[in-house]
Amino acid sequence: MLGLPAHIRACLFDLDGVLTRTAKVHAAAWKEMFDGYLRERANREGTAFVAFDAVRDYDEYVDGRPRADGVRTFLAARAIELPEGTADDPPDAETVHGLGNRKNILVLRRIREDGVEPYEGSVRFVRAVREAGLRRAVVSSSANCRDVLVAARIEDLFEERIDGVVAHERRLRGKPAPGTFLEAARRLGTEAGAAAVFEGALAGVEAGRAGRFGLVVGVDRVGQAEQVRAHGADVVVRDPAELLEAR
Structure with a gap:
């Protein structure tokens, strides 16, 4: 049946x-977080800014993975190495967990404002x-x-x-x-x-x-x-x- x-x-x-x-909500939060970080990094190092693709990059590197794994996998694809940090890192910390926590704040805000x-x-x-x-x-x-x-x-x-x-x-x-x-x-x-x-x-x-x-x-x-x-x-x-x- x-x-x-x-x-x-x-x-x-x-x-x-x-x-x-909520997949689109997560994809949008990942893009907001990664684009902000990548732009800051590009400005600091004088390199070209290449945005996070909310479809291709999200599907390939982030979707379905634990938050920290998503950060690691995408950064590795961009040849970016960051310290791991800890789960308690503040969202402005330039670490794997810091970026993950920054994304989590963004997605919770979107869920709170838009509902599920x-x-x-x-x-x-x-x-x-x-x-x-x-x-x-x-x-x-x-x-x-x-x-x-x-x-x-x-x-x-x-x-x-x-x-x-x-x-x-x-x-x-x-x-x-x-x-x-x-x-x-x-x-x-x-x-x-x-x-x-x-x-x-x-x-x-x-x-x-x-x-x-x-x-x-x-x-x-x-x-x-x-x-x-x-x-x-x-x-x-x-x-x-x-x-x-x-x-």
Whole structure:
């Protein structure tokens, strides 16, 4: 009835871009932060300013990764090395964690000012999953996951939440490593082979494939279906509700 293989017993959902319309909010916050830093650096060193691309750079280096990993990966692509710093660094610190904290302030401001809207099709699918008796978890790299779920009024649809806070506490490697998805399956009492992963980020799709989950569903809302498949998705949909309509 859900358009899923019969052996699937649990569904693990990414947050941004799959359940909520926050991927663009994050991309805009990353661009604001990186452009500000890159412009400051270019002015200081007398070099050309090359802006952060909110589509290409976001998808390739940042989307789906833990915040600090996103900073490291993008800076490495620009051949920029910064001190790691610590998680307590102020947002004006020129460190990996400082830039990450600067981005977090910006995204929280945008969420507070603009609110959070869930995707209606995704909510409909999750409710159908619940009615069918399948287990459900949210798996997100964001440390703000719970706040977003509450703001979108969908927190009650999920039994478990594995987010950036849990990953830090459990010392789980972030996407594209499969550890957070595997932890979600473990908490739901389900083997990876009996769980379906729903991901919108290329790094998250890679994580689903690396964890050998029973099904990896790529949610492509930005027109990159070919890339999503290349990174390991078994099925690509524009919205999870398409699975209900195809049954």
